[in-house]
Amino acid sequence: MAATAAGCFTGKTGAFLAPMGLKASSSPPHRHIAPAAPHLPHANASIGTLKPSWRSQLLPALAIGVAGAAHGYACSRKVKKGLNSGLQKFKGNVTSLQAAVAGSAAQRVTAAAGIKIAGTGSCAPEATVTNDHLAEVIDTNDEWITQRTGIRRRHVLQPGEDLGQICTKAAQKALDSAGLAAEEVELVILATSSPDDIFGTATTVAVELGATNAVAFDLTAACSGFVFAMVTAAQYFRSGTVSSAVVIGADCLSRWVDWTDRSTCVLFGDGAGAVVLKATDADDDCLLGFELGSDGNGRCHLGVTANPGPEVSVGGGYHATPGAFKPLHMNGAEVYRFAIRRVPKVLKSMLMRHEIDGDDIDWLLLHQANRRIMDSAAKRFKIPKEKIICNLEEYGNTSAASIPLALDEAVRDGRVKPGNLVACVGFGAGLSWGGMLFRA
Numbered sequence: 001m002a003a004t005a006a007g008c009f010t011g012k013t014g015a016f017l018a019p020m021g022l023k024a025s026s027s028p029p030h031r032h033i034a035p036a037a038p039h040l041p042h043a044n045a046s047i048g049t050l051k052p053s054w055r056s057q058l059l060p061a062l063a064i065g066v067a068g069a070a071h072g073y074a075c076s077r078k079v080k081k082g083l084n085s086g087l088q089k090f091k092g093n094v095t096s097l098q099a100a101v102a103g104s105a106a107q108r109v110t111a112a113a114g115i116k117i118a119g120t121g122s123c124a125p126e127a128t129v130t131n132d133h134l135a136e137v138i139d140t141n142d143e144w145i146t147q148r149t150g151i152r153r154r155h156v157l158q159p160g161e162d163l164g165q166i167c168t169k170a171a172q173k174a175l176d177s178a179g180l181a182a183e184e185v186e187l188v189i190l191a192t193s194s195p196d197d198i199f200g201t202a203t204t205v206a207v208e209l210g211a212t213n214a215v216a217f218d219l220t221a222a223c224s225g226f227v228f229a230m231v232t233a234a235q236y237f238r239s240g241t242v243s244s245a246v247v248i249g250a251d252c253l254s255r256w257v258d259w260t261d262r263s264t265c266v267l268f269g270d271g272a273g274a275v276v277l278k279a280t281d282a283d284d285d286c287l288l289g290f291e292l293g294s295d296g297n298g299r300c301h302l303g304v305t306a307n308p309g310p311e312v313s314v315g316g317g318y319h320a321t322p323g324a325f326k327p328l329h330m331n332g333a334e335v336y337r338f339a340i341r342r343v344p345k346v347l348k349s350m351l352m353r354h355e356i357d358g359d360d361i362d363w364l365l366l367h368q369a370n371r372r373i374m375d376s377a378a379k380r381f382k383i384p385k386e387k388i389i390c391n392l393e394e395y396g397n398t399s400a401a402s403i404p405l406a407l408d409e410a411v412r413d414g415r416v417k418p419g420n421l422v423a424c425v426g427f428g429a430g431l432s433w434g435g436m437l438f439r440a
Helices: 004-007 013-020 052-111 132-136 144-148 163-178 202-209 223-238 298-299 332-353 372-380 399-412
Strands: 115-122 129-130 153-155 185-192 215-219 243-253 270-280 286-295 312-315 318-320 365-367 421-428 434-438
Touching: 013 185, 115 144, 115 223, 115 399, 129 132, 132 144, 153 270, 163 202, 163 243, 163 270, 163 399, 185 202, 202 215, 202 243, 215 223, 223 243, 223 270, 223 286, 223 399, 223 421, 223 434, 243 399, 270 399, 286 332, 298 332, 332 372, 332 421, 332 434, 365 372, 365 399, 399 421
Parallel strands: 185 215, 185 243, 365 421
Antiparallel strands: 115 270, 129 153, 243 270, 286 434, 312 318, 421 434
C-alpha cells in the first residue's frame, strides 16, 4: 500500500501501475497496443495477408481488445483525475498543518520569558551540634575545627525527621514570600544527593505543599546541585513551558558520614533552601549568565559509593546483590586544591563574557564548604570580605542547600536587596561546578 501511494503522487501512469504488478505502455495514452494474437506465423504480418478463417477469428478478438483499451484509457483518465483531486486536497491539508505548526511555534516563542526570584525560604533541623559536642565523641576540639574550616555548629536531622519535611517548610516559606499559591506552581525541582526515597523526594514535597498542578523531579549534582537546578528551571521559562517554579536545594549528609571520622564528620550538616521563580520579560531576566562543568576524573576524591551486600541466589546459577552504600569519603586536600583552582576560573569566565568588573559585584555567594576558599576567591577579584555571604559558622557544609540557605538569610536580614548583582559558584562531588550571575 505504501508503494502504491508513492506511485500515486508521481502523476505518472507507469508509476501508478507498477506497484500493482502491471506494465504501462511506453506509447502515448491514445495509442495502446493490443498483444499479438497466438498462432500467427509472423508476429508482424498485416491483417490483409491472413487467411479468411484466421481473419474471422482475429477481428472479433481485436475488436474486443480495442474496446478494452478504450475503456481502460477512459478509466485511467478518471483515476488520474481522481488522484489529482486527492493530491490537491492532500497538499491543502499539509499547508494547513504547516500553518498550524508555525502558529504554535510562534506562540511558544512569544511566551518565552526570563525569570525573576520572587521569594526565598529556608529550613534547618532544630537539633544543633556544636564543636564541643563532637569533642565528646571523637578526638577533636572547637579550636581545631574552627581554624581549619570556619565551622562552629551544624544542624542535624533527628530520628523520625526526614529531608522531605525541611524541604516542604523551606518551599512554603518561599511561596509565602512570593505571594504565590501552591496550586499555581507548575514546576518543582529538588536538587539533592540524599533523598528520602532513592526514586526521588520532589514528588512528596509537591504533594505536601499542595502543588497539585506541578511536575516534580529530583536533580543530583551534589554541592553544585542548586546552581544546576536553577539553570535547568530557567530553560523551562525561556522555552515558554512554565511561568512559575519552586527550586529547592537540600541535603542530609548526616545520614552518610562516618561519625567516628573527624576528617569528615565535623564538616557536614543538614538543611534546605528554596526560591520561587516567576516569568518576566526577557529583558528583565535576572539570570544574566551561567557556566556548568564536570570532571569525572576527580570522582574518587569525594563521594558516597555503592557497597553491595552478600550475594543472594536468584536461581539458575545466577546471583543478585542487595544495595547499600559506604560512608562518605573525601580526600580533603585534593578537593581543596580543586576548589581553589576552579572557582576563580569560573568567576573570571563569567565576568569576562558579560563584561562585568569585580567592582560591580554586590555580593559573592559561594558554596559554603570552607571559609578559606571564599576569602581566596574574594581576594583574587578584589571583592571586600564584607561582600561575602557566609553562614558556614552556623550550618557547616549543607551540600546542595548551602547556597539557597545562605541567600535566604541574606535576603531576609536586608543585606541582599532587589537588583543587587550576585556572583555565585557551587562546586563539589562529581567533580562538578556551576556558576551563575544573577540579580536578586
